[in-house]
Amino acid sequence: MRRAMAILAVCSAMTRTAASAETVNQGALILRDFERRVGDYVKLRKTVQSASHRLKATKSPEAIEHYAHSLARGIRAARRGARQGDIFTPEITAEFRRFIDLTMHGPDAAAIRASLRHAEPLAPRPLRVNDAYPPATPLQSTPPSLLLNLPPLPPELEYRAVGHSLILRDIDANLIVDSIANAIT
Secondary structure, three states: OHHHHHHHHHHHHHHHHHHHHHHHHHHHHHHHHHHHHHHHHHHHHHHHHHHOOOOOOOOOHHHHHHHHHHHHHHHHHHOOOOOOOOOOOHHHHHHHHHHHHHHHOOOOHHHHHHHHHOOOOOOOOOOOOOOEOOOOOOOOOOOHHHHOOOOOOOOOEEEEEEOOEEEEEEOOOOEEEEEEOOOOO
16 A cells, blocks of 8 residues: 555656646747747848948937938838737747746845836837837836846847836837737736
C-alpha cells in the first residue's frame, strides 16, 4: 500500500512538473512571436528608411520634424492596413498583462502607481495604430521597474504608459506601432 501511495505521489508530481514546463514553454513561444513581430516591423522600417533620405546631424528642429514626418509617411504607406493587435496579438497581450500585473502587485507597486499618478495629464484623444503620437500629449515617462519586466526592444522602439494603456512607439517617426488598452490597472 505504501509503495502504491509513493508511486501515485511521484506520478502526481511529474504531472504537475510537466504542466508547469508546458506553461513556461508556452510563455517562451509567445515571447518569441512578439520578438519576431517586432523584428518584422523594424525590418520594414529600415526598408522605408533606406528608401528615403537620411537625417544628417543637425540641431534644426524643422529638419528633424521634416525627417520624422517623412519617415512616418513612408511607414504608414508600407503598413497601410495596420491595426491594433498586429504586434500585440491576443496571446501576446495576455502575456504582457501578466507581466504588468506581477509588477503592479509586486514590492514596487506603490511607487509605480505614485509615479503614474504624478505624470502629466493626458489628452482625451484616443491613440490609434499608425497615427502620430499627438504633439499635445506629453511623453510621460514609464516607470523603470515596470519596463524591467517587459521584453527588451530594439533602439528604434519604446514602451510608453499612456493613461491605462501601454503603447509601442517608433521613436524617430513618432508613430504608434501598436497598443494594449487597459494594460495598467
